[in-house]
Amino acid sequence: MARLQALAPKLSQVEIAVEIFKALGDPTRLRILHLLSQGELCVCNLAAALTMNPSAISHQLRLLRTQRLIRARRDGRRIFYALDDDHIERLLAEGFKHASHR
Template identity: 60%
Template structure:
């Protein structure tokens, strides 16, 4: 492997300065990494997709995904902590939904991306 030096040092310096100026804070990089970590789980993505179709309670999610309610509840806790889902109580029932349109957009864009690749 050859060690080629950059010949465009002026352009390189300008590009580096521009990119450095646009970099996120360490805190925001950590939050972004945690978001993608939460999205990086098969079961959690399935839950998010189901919730993109309709607001559902834990027992309905368990039925849709053919999983135990305790397994669904565990994953929902992680999704709530990542601010990907929200819940509302109606009497003794708790209903879950996507936190906002940003979450729906993440799912849609991710799905569109994999369709392009295929």
């Protein structure tokens, strides 16, 4: 039993993972992340691709940044967004791969 307890994730890790999966659980945020897995995009590109209001996209991007799922880079007046790291890209790829098998 002690060995199993040692293998269990720390509560703090579980809480962080729960917040990440909550962020991934929203259809709009998941669509944004999928587009960002193709490359860096600005709010205007995302809004056009998803036929959504830019302010609604910005709100979702803010939530994704809070969870450190995406990063931002300013270029003049525009801000470009990308996935934060390859862990997120793999997580998305596996999620969509799993969904295609259902």
